[in-house]
Amino acid sequence: MTVASSFTLFFYVVAMAFALIYGGFRQRVLFVLSMACAGAGFAVQTWQIAEVWLHRGYPPATDLMELFHLTAWAMLALYFAIYPLSRSKILVFFLMPLVNLSYLLGLLVSSHDAGVEPKPFYFTTWFAVHIFLLVFGIAFFFVSFLYAAIFIMQDHSLRRRHAPSHLPIPSLEEAERWSARLLLVGYPIFSLGMFSSILYGILHGNRKDYHPGVLEGASVLAWIILGVAGYGWLTAKVHPRRRSWFVVAGAAFSVLIILGIIWH
């Protein structure tokens, strides 16, 4: 674990602590502190990614650890980008544990093996485009998943005919709208990420050597499930609760995409 990783983890853990306390006490200062710590961690991680990229000549996304870390980074980047529009402070309560989980999982799995010769594909623009489209697509799915989970929680609470949740979670309508927006933006990004890799394989690879594994299988499953959810939203033919469950299932398969790297 590098010094930069330690700092990043420290900031993310502190940000999560503030976010969780914010959920309980709802004091604006706690949210600001959480955002400040998350921002500091994000800045350190950005610097770390840039440094490794420049040093190696290709983006640090070639093993499971790096992919988990990059996903954590992309989720935060996405939250910072959408916050001015959504103004959803409470989302940080749900997001920071996910960011920390992703970052910690990265630390628990094996890191880049310096002895292994990097593939020529890594040094191409195709790889950078493929990885960033895929990772940002997954980040969109995860944040969409958080809103879908909020929708399911709120729906469950209302169906039980209890008082609204103690947490100031967004209304059903808001949760549904944001979940849909993120899914519908993330889906083409993720699709382009998938197809860019396939296209590279067609143009430069040997088709006889192609043996699809868990990675490809999970990618296609997530792609189909999230596609159904997106179709449901666009056509309003599927009920919002079912659409939210589709997003949850799609996000679960997105995790498999990352895990599929192990067998890849």
Place this chain on the structure above:
Amino acid sequence: MSDLILVGVNHKKTPVELRECLAFSDQEKGPFLEKLRSGGRTKGAVLLSTCNRVELYAELADGVTPDHLIDEVMASREFPRDRRDLFYVQQRKDAVQHLFRVASGLDSMILGEPQIFGQVKDAYFLARDAGAVTTPLNLLFQKAFHVAKQVRTQTGIGERPVTISYAAFNLASSIFEDLSTKRILLLGAGEMSRIVGTHFVESGVKQVRVANRTYEHGVEFARTFGAEVVAWEDFPKALIHSDIVISSTGAPRPIILRPMVETVMKLRRWASLFLVDIAVPRDIEEGVGKVDGVYLYDIDDLQAVADEGLAERQKKATLAESMISSELDLYARFLDHQGLSEVIGGVMAWAGRIQEAEMEEALRKLGDLSPKQQELVRNSVRRVVHKILHAPITQVKRLVLEEETANALNVFRELFPVEPPAETPAEAKRSREEK
């Protein structure tokens, strides 16, 4: 501040028919406060008159007793002379504590209700405009506003609903993002329907429709909300274009059935539908609540939500009381340091005079400004003065009260060389008028 007194009546002991005898309109408050001052009864006073209480917070003039004030209040209203016992009197620290509790909603009929805070503020501003707020009263009310805000934000006492109408509104807010864009359909023209409907309309819902079996009665009822009337036979169609339905008819059997709602939901493309059934016997079949996207609450459900909210508020009230108690101790220490309150009051009055003079000058130079622009200038200047004074005043309070720094007050006096006794802006205004 040693002469601070509170006399009043409230909902706890005084029935509404007597409370309404004592009520003051906004137009009556100013002249009454002026009468007390010019009659030598008070140096200054603030009159709070709401549907649940009439309270007079006053700084008594020399030689005046609380009984004199009660006499004045009773003499100005048609209040039964033999019900003098309904008045309560509180002095000094008790009066301060009472004001803190009132402003925080802890003394309200509905525990923690937020409206009282605005009503206390209005009472203060009205008294200030009438020139009836002295420096000690000004400090007291500013402190009360600060305490009430702290209580609300830190305990969240007003967040949970405690009435059926508020519970319905609160639940609707959990379903819809912006209620002002939603359409509401009132089925039946009963009293409960009116109460719940009014709550939604007052909270910003603009599109209201009414369907009633007796069309004429429906028209009359709709006028209350400026609503559109729908023929009773057409209400199933109206469901398609409604987001919130409040049903309170006298029908002996359910009028909204599951197959009807399933069809409606398909036509609504599964957009959420909030159904509030406050009729007994119920208007909406139980199974309707199982349809996807439909959120059905009957009167018992709403009552349970309201009871849950009340229990929650009671828990939070305990925390609020302890917050008030510690703020009161701090304020009592502040009052013990008479020099501190005088100096701060003097500085505020001095700043107020400069502020008013500069504002008038600026407005004169700017020439023809609309009332809105003039208000903008006034507010900006006020904010600048308050912001500049906030930090030094907070610091000197902290140094004197918390750290007991002996010469802090002298340093503050040196920094702000105000000649005592300072005249408040209100007093200055009065002097000008008298001249």
